[in-house]
Amino acid sequence: xxxxxxxRAALRAQAEQLTDERLDRLSARREAQGDESPMDxxxxxxxxxxxxxxxxxxxxxxxxxWLAPVLAxxxxxxxxxxxxxxxxxxxxxxxxxxxxxxxxxxxxxSATASTPSGPTGSATPDQPPSQASHGGYLARGLTxxxxxxxxxxxxxxxxxxxxxxxxxxxQPTLYLYDPAGxxxxxxxxxxxxxxxxxxxxxxxxxxLQQMDSSGIQLIDLHSGQLGVxxxxxxxxxxxxxxxxxxxxxVNSQLIRFGLDGQQQQTYSNxxxxxxLLSSPTLYLPxxxxxxxxxxxxxxxxxxxxxxxxxxxxxxGYNICYPVKLWDSHTLLENCQTTQPSFSxxxxxLTPSSxxxxxxPPTLLVDGAVGQLMNAWPLTNGDTLLQxxxxxxxxxxxxxxxxGSLSPLRLPAxxxxxxxxxxMNGNLATFVTNKPGCxxxxxxxxxxxxxxxxxxxxxxPSPAEIQxxxxx
Amino acid sequence: xxxxxxESTVEPGPTARAASGAVVDIAALYTEHRxxxxxxxxxxxxxxxxxxxxxxxxxxALHRNVHKLRNPAAAVGYLRTTVVNSSRSLxxxxxxxxxxxxxxxQENAASADVELIVAAEHQEVLDAVRQLPPRQQEVLVxxxxxxxxxxxxxxxxxxxxxxxxxxxSRGMDKLEALLGANR
Numbered sequence: 167x168x169x170x171x172x173x174r175a176a177l178r179a180q181a182e183q184l185t186d187e188r189l190d191r192l193s194a195r196r197e198a199q200g201d202e203s204p205m206d207x208x209x210x211x212x213x214x215x216x217x218x219x220x221x222x223x224x225x226x227x228x229x230x231x232w233l234a235p236v237l238a239x240x241x242x243x244x245x246x247x248x249x250x251x252x253x254x255x256x257x258x259x260x261x262x263x264x265x266x267x268x269x270x271x272x273x274x275x276s277a278t279a280s281t282p283s284g285p286t287g288s289a290t291p292d293q294p295p296s297q298a299s300h301g302g303y304l305a306r307g308l309t310x311x312x313x314x315x316x317x318x319x320x321x322x323x324x325x326x327x328x329x330x331x332x333x334x335x336x337q338p339t340l341y342l343y344d345p346a347g348x349x350x351x352x353x354x355x356x357x358x359x360x361x362x363x364x365x366x367x368x369x370x371x372x373x374l375q376q377m378d379s380s381g382i383q384l385i386d387l388h389s390g391q392l393g394v395x396x397x398x399x400x401x402x403x404x405x406x407x408x409x410x411x412x413x414x415x416v417n418s419q420l421i422r423f424g425l426d427g428q429q430q431q432t433y434s435n436x437x438x439x440x441x442l443l444s445s446p447t448l449y450l451p452x453x454x455x456x457x458x459x460x461x462x463x464x465x466x467x468x469x470x471x472x473x474x475x476x477x478x479x480x481x482g483y484n485i486c487y488p489v490k491l492w493d494s495h496t497l498l499e500n501c502q503t504t505q506p507s508f509s510x511x512x513x514x515l516t517p518s519s520x521x522x523x524x525x526p527p528t529l530l531v532d533g534a535v536g537q538l539m540n541a542w543p544l545t546n547g548d549t550l551l552q553x554x555x556x557x558x559x560x561x562x563x564x565x566x567x568x569g570s571l572s573p574l575r576l577p578a579x580x581x582x583x584x585x586x587x588x589m590n591g592n593l594a595t596f597v598t599n600k601p602g603c604x605x606x607x608x609x610x611x612x613x614x615x616x617x618x619x620x621x622x623x624x625x626p627s628p629a630e631i632q633x634x635x636x637x
Numbered sequence: 638x639x640x641x642x643x644e645s646t647v648e649p650g651p652t653a654r655a656a657s658g659a660v661v662d663i664a665a666l667y668t669e670h671r672x673x674x675x676x677x678x679x680x681x682x683x684x685x686x687x688x689x690x691x692x693x694x695x696x697x698a699l700h701r702n703v704h705k706l707r708n709p710a711a712a713v714g715y716l717r718t719t720v721v722n723s724s725r726s727l728x729x730x731x732x733x734x735x736x737x738x739x740x741x742x743q744e745n746a747a748s749a750d751v752e753l754i755v756a757a758e759h760q761e762v763l764d765a766v767r768q769l770p771p772r773q774q775e776v777l778v779x780x781x782x783x784x785x786x787x788x789x790x791x792x793x794x795x796x797x798x799x800x801x802x803x804x805x806s807r808g809m810d811k812l813e814a815l816l817g818a819n820r
Contacts (some may be wrong), residue, residue: 169813170781176762177782181676182683192689203763321785325677361799377787379800400803418810442814444807460815471737485768502770537771554725554771585795 246586304348306622312390315342315350320369323590326352326387327552327611328362329625336361340372342387345590347613347622353390366409367451371425373401373412382414384425387416402445405469408454413447413456420447421456422469432469440465440476450515451494457515464488464499466515473515475524486511486527491538497539499527508534510541510551535563535571542589546617550574550594552586553588577614577621593618595624649735657704661703661712667696670713673783674720680778681724683767691727695719717793720781764814776801 205508252600274336302319304310323345329337338356341349354623356374359412360383363375371393374383382401384393397420399414410425422431435442448457455468461484466475479486486501491511497513511527518524531538534551542551547567555561560582562574576584580596588595596612611624671692678688695716703712755763766774772794779790780801791798 169816172758172762172816173766173777173809174781174810176755176759176766177680177778179759180763181680181782184672184676184679184688188685189672192686193693317679361797363799375799377802400806415806418806442810444810445803461811468690487770500770504768508770537728555722559726578639608769 206476248503264570268607280417303346304343306347307342308348310348310350312350312352312388317369317388317396319344324369325594325595326362326365326372327624328356340385343624347624352387353385355390356385357392357547364404364412366404367406368408371404371409373404375401380413394425396423396427399423400445401448403449403456405456406449406451408453413449415445418442418444422520430468431471433467440473445466446488448491448497450491455517456487457488457491457497462486464497464513465521466517473521474519475515477524478526480511480529482525483509486513497527498530500538503525503533508537508539508554509533510538531565535565542594544592544616546592550589550616574616577612577619580612580614580621661699663696663700663703663712666699666712666716671696674716677717677778678720680726680782681721681774682727684761687727688724691720691723694723714789714792717779717783718795721775721793725775728771733794762812762816765812768815769808769811770797773804773811776804777808778814780805789801 174344195514224602238345302316325343327341327349329339329342336356336358338358339354340352340356340362342352343349344633357376359377360374361377363382364373366372370387372385372387374385374392376383380395381395382399384397385391386393396414396416399416402413402415402420405411405413405422409424411430413420415421418434420433421429422433424430433443440463443458443460443465446459450456453469455466455474457464457466458518462488463479464477465473466477468474477486477497477499483501483503486499489498489500492498495515495524497515499511499513501509501511510530511530513527514525516525531541531549531551535551536555538551538553540552541549544564549565551563551565551571552561554562560573560576562576563571564574567572576582577596584596586594587597590614594614594616596614611623613622614620645690674695675685675688675692678691679685682688682691698719699716700713702715766777769777775794776790779793785793787798787801790801794801796804
């Protein structure tokens with residue numbers, strides 16, 4: 167029996183134990199318990215009385231009352247408590263009131279955040295854009311043609327953006343945005359059913375992933391022409407330092423291809439017992455090696471396919487997987503316990519004399535604050551954290567130098583649900599009202615400087631970024 | 638007969654208007670989709686009572702937000718998204734509360750109402766699924782239990798179809814590796 171068949175059978179075996187009759191009995195039991203019972207974290211576990219700020223009112227009401235206005239108010243309260251729970255768990259004994267959050271250092275308020283001015287002081291959305299360029303950049307609001315792109319300036323801070331219509335359908339246009347918010351049209355003839363999956367470090371090529379699994383297609387950004395197509399491949403990474411080749415998975419086998427589509431190297435699928443290689447794969451800036459995910463831990467692999475380092479999983483955790491490069495020689499990794507709990511660690515990528523003798527990672531943020539997904543260092547010493555959260559909860563926290571936490575105050579024009587699509591220094595690019603999470607599907611793309619509090623809308627609503635690779 | 642008993646516990650008629658002005662019959666949605674949604678939640682939180690709770694809250698959220706729905710047909714998708722997100726959130730709360738209160742896991746005698754009994758060969762697979770990152774678990778459950786398309790999963794999870802494909806592929810690869818390691 168295949169793994170897929172085993173999975174289907176196991177899921178069916180568990181799911182079908184839940185019947186209408188059992189659901190009715192559970193509802194009846196809740197009704198009998200009323201609101202007197204404390205938060206019941208899970209059947210089969212001890213009943214836990216939580217500190218007040220952590221207590222979320224569960225819906226122990228009988229169904230006949232679930233449309234009552236009082237319940238609607240309770241839902242609002244429940245959703246409001248969500249962010250406070252994330253924050254209060256760290257460093258305050260779990261007893262701090264929500265109002266205490268504002269006493270901690272935090273990014274500027276929405277009042278200051280609404281001040282319209284771009285990172286380079288370009289035109290505001292309410293004013294006609296200046297025709298003048300700023301430091302070689304096109305003024306915000308202007309669109310230039312591909313021939314006028316100052317390629318020598320294209321570096322970190324530039325972005326490839328593909329707008330998406332309010333219907334959720336990616337548009338066939340691809341723009342190159344400069345740091346000032348001006349943009350250049352690369353092409354208006356992107357093939358349908360693709361997404362921008364990667365951008366080469368020399369800025370010359372982008373990889374388009376076919377959504378129907380038919381493969382990868384390259385596009386030459388200088389000419390706007392579509393290039394070679396690699397069949398049945400799933401994009402993993404461009405090589406570094408320039409991007410003259412790419413890594414892709416073909417039938418779960420990691421392969422390096424040249425930009426001409428020729429196969430250059432096939433990597434061992436098991437890494438001599440370390441585990442199967444899978445995404446993400448992260449090339450080191452010097453191009454000497456790349457980090458890959460395996461079944462249990464990240465590994466550093468040389469261009470010749472030899473493992474250079476097998477990074478240890480810290481004590482108490484059972485799996486770690488790479489998130490991104492924290493800097494040129496440090497990996498941000500997400501380590502998981504069986505509970506599960508997710509903590510963020512920093513792993514020094516320096517190869518050791520023996521692949522298995524690498525230095526253990528150091529803890530960056532403990533998973534007690536929530537199911538951590540990502541982190542970004544800010545120039546003022548704070549760290550921006552992202553945790554798993556419901557659509558109605560703010561998934562972003564600021565960890566201050568003293569270890570305290572506060573929720574990220576969302577900039578003007580950004581409402582939940584939202585996600586950060588790109589970070590460059592202190593500049594976060596938000597996708598607001600992420601489709602698929604909200605009944606209202608409109609979205610927009612907004613730049614927010616987390617230290618200065620300045621915001622700029624890159625694309626007006628309705629619009630969505632399809633993918634936003636950075637360097 | 639059983640069906641009639643169920644219907645007697647649901648008050649008829651709660652409806653609301655979507656943004657388009659169309660009427661959304663929430664009671665009918667509840668009757669029709671409660672069980673399927675609860676089963677998705679059960680597969681994500683591994684606990685019947687919590688699953689029932691998650692679905693209950695999802696319908697409350699729908700009632701509160703139904704006026705924002707442009708298309709009443711999107712109500713089921715909205716419920717599914719809420720169930721997945723709430724399940725993930727509850728897992729997080731469950732874990733953080735355990736850690737915060739230094740509670741060791743204890744085995745209480747579960748009643749017949751909520752006890753989950755699956756054959757050993759299925760339990761092995763389910764245990765392996767629990768070791769996957771949440772996003773991969775969600776994708777696999779929606780794909781292999783709910784039989785949703787990539788587009789539907791992408792909508793439910795608020796991620797791109799490419800991310801669905803990637804999470805499914807990586808999840809299956811890890812699952813195979815985990816199950817293979819146990820042999």
